[in-house]
Amino acid sequence: MNRMIFNWQQAYFYMENGVMPVExxxxxxxxxxxxxxxxxxxxxxxxxxxxxxK
Incomplete structure (x- = not known):
């Protein structure tokens, strides 16, 4: 299942930790x-x- 993330900071947090968007x-x-x-x-x-x- 895919999840839409509107929060830029959260999206960058994921990418900084090695998870890239699927689209x-x-x-x-x-x-x-x-x-x-x-x-x-x-x-x-x-x-x-x-x-x-925090």
């Missing part, structure tokens, strides 16, 4: 916001780290 950045049709798409399984552990950071 190029896109623009959401309704909101006009840029988002990145990541594989949910690849980001599970990093998501926990992201939530627990």
């Amino acid at each position: 190029r950045p896109q623009v959401h049709k309704k909101t006009g916001k840029i988002f990145f798409v990541f594989d949910d399984n690849e980001t599970k552990e990093l998501y926990t780290e992201w939530c627990n950071r």
Whole structure:
């Protein structure tokens, strides 16, 4: 399953930790916001780290 990430800092955190998006950045049709798409399984552990950071 893939997950859309709208938060640039979170997307860069994933990339800095070796997980690359599965697609190029896109623009959401309704909101006009840029988002990145990541594989949910690849980001599970990093998501926990992201939530627990200070």
